[in-house]
Amino acid sequence: MKRLLLFDLDGTLTKSRQAVDEEMSSLLVELLHKTKVAVISGGPIEQFHKQLVNRLGCDDVRLLESLYLFPTCATSFYRYKEDRWLNVYSEKLSDEEVKGIKSAINYAVHWTNTFPETEQIWGEQIENRGTQVTFSALGQNAPLEMKSKWDADQSKRKKIKKVLEKIIPEFEVRLGGNTSIDVTKKGIDKTYAIQQIDKHLGIKKRDMVFIGDALYEGGNDSPMLNTGIPCVSVKDEEETKVLMRRFLNGESIGN
Numbered sequence: 262m263k264r265l266l267l268f269d270l271d272g273t274l275t276k277s278r279q280a281v282d283e284e285m286s287s288l289l290v291e292l293l294h295k296t297k298v299a300v301i302s303g304g305p306i307e308q309f310h311k312q313l314v315n316r317l318g319c320d321d322v323r324l325l326e327s328l329y330l331f332p333t334c335a336t337s338f339y340r341y342k343e344d345r346w347l348n349v350y351s352e353k354l355s356d357e358e359v360k361g362i363k364s365a366i367n368y369a370v371h372w373t374n375t376f377p378e379t380e381q382i383w384g385e386q387i388e389n390r391g392t393q394v395t396f397s398a399l400g401q402n403a404p405l406e407m408k409s410k411w412d413a414d415q416s417k418r419k420k421i422k423k424v425l426e427k428i429i430p431e432f433e434v435r436l437g438g439n440t441s442i443d444v445t446k447k448g449i450d451k452t453y454a455i456q457q458i459d460k461h462l463g464i465k466k467r468d469m470v471f472i473g474d475a476l477y478e479g480g481n482d483s484p485m486l487n488t489g490i491p492c493v494s495v496k497d498e499e500e501t502k503v504l505m506r507r508f509l510n511g512e513s514i515g516n
Contacts, residue, residue, distance in 0.1 A: 263515070265464050266292065266508065267454070267490075269473035269482055270302035270312065271438050273501050277405055278308065280316050285498060288505045290317055290324065295509065299329040299458065301451045303437040303481055305390045306332040306339060329462070334435065334481060335454035336392030336445050338461070349461060352392050352446055352453075362394040362429060362444045363387050369424035370396075375417040383407075396421070398440040408439040418442055419479060435481040443481055452484045466490045470515030472501060491515030 268274050274289075275281045281289070292298050300313060309330050319325060325341035332339070338349040354362070366387055370376050376398055384402035388395045398417070399407055412418050418436050425434045425444070433450050437443045458464050469490045473482035476494045485492050493515045495501050504514050 262511075262513075263296065263470050263508075264468040265297045265299060265458065265462075265470075267299045267301060267469055267471040268501070269475065270300055270304060270309070272474035272497060273472060273495055274300070275312055275498055277408055277438055278304075278312065278401075279405070280312050282498075285502060286316050286318060288502060288509070289313075290319055291509055292505060293319070293324040293327045297327045297329070297462075297464070299331060299454065301331040301335050301454050303334050303393065303395060303435075303441060303443045304332060306330065306337065308332070309339075329458070331451070331454040331457075333390045333393035333395075334433075334437070334443050334445055334449070335451050335457070336449050338454070338457055340461075350457070352449055354389075354392060354394065354446065358432075358446075359389050359394055362432065363389075365425055365429045366394070366396045366421075366442070366444070368428065369421045372424055373417075373420040375420055392445065394444045395437070396442040396444075397438075403440065405439075411440050415477075415479065422479065435484075436475070436479050437481040438475075450484045451481060452488050455485075455488050455490065472504060472515075 271277045274285055309332055330339040337351040339346050340349060383400035386397055386400050399411055415436055422434050422442060431447055433445045433447055435443045435450060466489050471485045471490055471492045472495060474495050475482040476492055508514050
C-alpha cells in the first residue's frame with residue numbers, strides 16, 4: 262500500500278478551474294483517513310483553496326495535516342500545521358524575470374501567429390503567479406467548452422513553446438491545462454515536489470504513485486515519467502474516482 266498518492270488538479274480531480282464535486286470531496290476525505298495525499302498543479306494557491314480545500318468539509322481538521330499542496334508546478338509548497346496553512350518554500354521570480362518572460366510570450370504568440378487579435382479573451386491572458394508566469398490563450402476565465410476546443414491537439418501551444426524555449430532557455434516551459442503555458446525557473450517543474458516530499462516528509466519514491474491527465478509528451482505532468490515513481494494516466498476526474506475507489510478497497514494502483 263502506497264504511503265502517498267500524488268494528484269494533478271485540473272483534468273484529474275476536477276474540470277479546469279472548477280471546484281471538486283461532492284463525490285470527489287468524499288473520496289478525498291476517505292483517502293486522508295487512510296493515507297497521505299499531495300496535489301500538484303499549475304494554478305496559484307488561491308485556486309487550490311477555491312477548487313479543493315474549501316470543498317472538503319473535513320469534520321476533523323487534523324485530517325488536513327495529511328494533505329500537501331504544491332501550487333504553480335511545485336514552485337511552492339503548503340502544509341497544514343498548528344491550525345493553519347504554512348508556506349514551506351516559494352521559488353519566486355524577480356520582477357525583472359517576470360518582465361522578460363511576459364515580453365517573450367508576447368513575441369512568441371505574435372511570431373507564431375497562433376492567436377488572432379480578433380479572438381475573444383475572458384480575463385487575464387498573461388498572469389504573474391509569483392513563482393510562475395502563466396499564459397492562458399483565451400484568458401483565465403474562459404468557458405470550459407471554449408478552452409477544450411481551442412487547442413485540442415496541443416499544436417498551437419507547441420509552436421509557442423518551441424519559440425519560447427529558444428528565446429528564454431534559462432527558464433522551464435511546459436504546457437498546462439487546455440490552453441495554458443507555464444514558465445518557471447530552470448530545473449523546477451512538478452518533479453521538484455518529489456525532492457521536497459523526501460526532504461520535508463521523509464517519504465521515498467517507492468512509496469508514492471502519481472495520477473494525472475497530462476502525462477503526454479510536453480504536458481506539464483510528463484516530467485513525472487522520469488522520476489522513477491509509478492505514474493497512472495487518466496482521461497478525466499471520473500477515471501480518477503475509479504482509481505481512488507480501488508485504492509480504498511485495498512487494491513494496488515500504479516504498480
